[in-house]
Amino acid sequence: MVTSADVGGRTAAKVLLARVREAHHRLALVWADGGYTGSLVEHCLAALGLVLGIVKRSDDMRGFVVLPKRWIVERPFAHLMRTRRLVRDVERRTTSAEAMVYWSMTMVMSRRLAGSRPARA
Known part of the structure; x- marks a missing residue:
């Protein structure tokens, strides 16, 4: 959303x-x-x-520490940032921005469903 x-x-x-x-x-x-x-x-x-x-995050943690379960949330953000159009906020409407998110995550899911590609020679 x-x-x-x-x-x-x-x-x-x-x-x-x-x-x-x-x-x-x-x-x-x-x-x-x-x-x-x-x-x-x-x-x-x-x-x-x-x-x-x-x-x-506990008070005694120092520096950058990945919290338990936090990577589950952060990983989709990393996938979204791989889509160049989503790196910047250029959309004028929230509906088109949401469509770009759907498009980006559809690419991630289709790659996972297709499996790994054979190595090029």
């Missing part, structure tokens, strides 16, 4: 999680960044029946 820049992450998360809950009834646990703490955790449990697990 792509939103305009004036929509906050927690506000967008409520809408997104409601859509995901409607489409995937068996979903029970969602992992989120430390920025999504607070009322969103209670909202997910009360309104959607979802447990929102917050992956927090």
